[in-house]
Amino acid sequence: MKTYSVDAFVLRMRPLGEADRILTLFSAEHGKLTAVAKGVRKTQSKFGARLDFMARSALTLHAGRSLHVITSARLIRTAWERVVEPELYSLASYVAEVIDGLCEPDLAVPELFDLLTEFQSATAQTVADDAAAPRSLDALRVVMELRILSALGFAPELDACARCGTALGRRPFAGGKAALSPEAGGLVCRRCLDLGSSEEGDTRRSFLIVKLTSVQFEVLRSARDSSLEEGLTTPAFAAPERATQAFVQHHLGRASKALAAAGGRR
Numbered sequence: 001m002k003t004y005s006v007d008a009f010v011l012r013m014r015p016l017g018e019a020d021r022i023l024t025l026f027s028a029e030h031g032k033l034t035a036v037a038k039g040v041r042k043t044q045s046k047f048g049a050r051l052d053f054m055a056r057s058a059l060t061l062h063a064g065r066s067l068h069v070i071t072s073a074r075l076i077r078t079a080w081e082r083v084v085e086p087e088l089y090s091l092a093s094y095v096a097e098v099i100d101g102l103c104e105p106d107l108a109v110p111e112l113f114d115l116l117t118e119f120q121s122a123t124a125q126t127v128a129d130d131a132a133a134p135r136s137l138d139a140l141r142v143v144m145e146l147r148i149l150s151a152l153g154f155a156p157e158l159d160a161c162a163r164c165g166t167a168l169g170r171r172p173f174a175g176g177k178a179a180l181s182p183e184a185g186g187l188v189c190r191r192c193l194d195l196g197s198s199e200e201g202d203t204r205r206s207f208l209i210v211k212l213t214s215v216q217f218e219v220l221r222s223a224r225d226s227s228l229e230e231g232l233t234t235p236a237f238a239a240p241e242r243a244t245q246a247f248v249q250h251h252l253g254r255a256s257k258a259l260a261a262a263g264g265r266r
C-alpha cells in the first residue's frame with residue numbers, strides 16, 4: 001500500500017517546520033490517520049482550503065517509511081468555510097478532540113464517519129437558517145456525545161442498573177432523581193448507591209455520581225434515538241449535558257481542552 005485514497009475529515013492540525021502541517025484525519029476507510037501536508041502553510045499552497053479544520057476531502061496519500069504524505073486533495077464539502085459562530089466552532093473543536101482522543105489509529109469506525117457527515121450537514125443548515133442569531137448548542141452536544149460513545153461501544157446504560165443489572169424502567173430513582181455513574185457505566189439503582197457509600201474501605205465511594213431530574217433523564221433517554229436536527233431544536237435548559245460530559249470525560253481520562261476554552265470565553 002504505497003499509495004492509497006481516503007475520504008476524510010481534518011480533526012486536528014499542527015505546524016511542522018516552516019511550511020508544513022501534521023494533520024490528524026478521520027477517514028471512512030481507515031478511521032484515524034496522521035499525515036503530513038507539505039507546503040500547506042504557504043500562501044500559494046496547492047491545497048488551498050481543502051485541508052482546513054473539519055473540511056471533508058478526497059485525499060491521496062503516499063505511505064512513506066515513517067510518515068504518510070498527502071499528495072492530492074479534492075474538497076467534498078465546503079460548508080465549514082461558513083463556520084464562524086463561536087458556539088459552533090467550539091462544538092466542532094470539542095467533537096474533533098473527543099473523536100481524536102477516543103479512537104485508535106487505523107481502525108475504521110463507519111458509524112463515526114457517518115456521524116461527522118451528518119454533523120456537518122446539520123450544522124451547515126443551522127448556519128444558513130440562522131446566521132445572526134446566537135444559540136445554545138448544548139442539546140446538540142448531548143446527542144453528539146451519546147452517538148460518539150455509542151459508536152465506540154461506550155453507550156451509557158440507561159435502562160437498568162449498571163452495577164447489579166436490575167431493570168429500572170420508569171421506576172423512581174434514588175431520592176426522586178436518576179443517579180448516573182460514569183465508572184459503573186450508567187444508571188445506578190438506589191440499593192447499589194447506598195451500598196457504595198456504606199461499604200467500609202470501598203474506594204468506589206469517591207466515584208462521581210451525576211444526579212438528574214426526571215425531565216433531564218427523559219431527555220437523556222430520548223437523545224439516544226434523536227437525530228442531530230432534533231438535538232438542535234431541543235430547548236437547551238433541558239439538556240442533561242452534565243451527565244454526558246461526565247461519561248465522555250471518564251473515557252477520555254481527562255477534561256476536554258475545547259470545553260474548558262469555550263467555558264472560559266462565556
Ligand SMILES: [Zn+2]
Binds near residue numbers: 162
Ligand atoms: Zn443496582
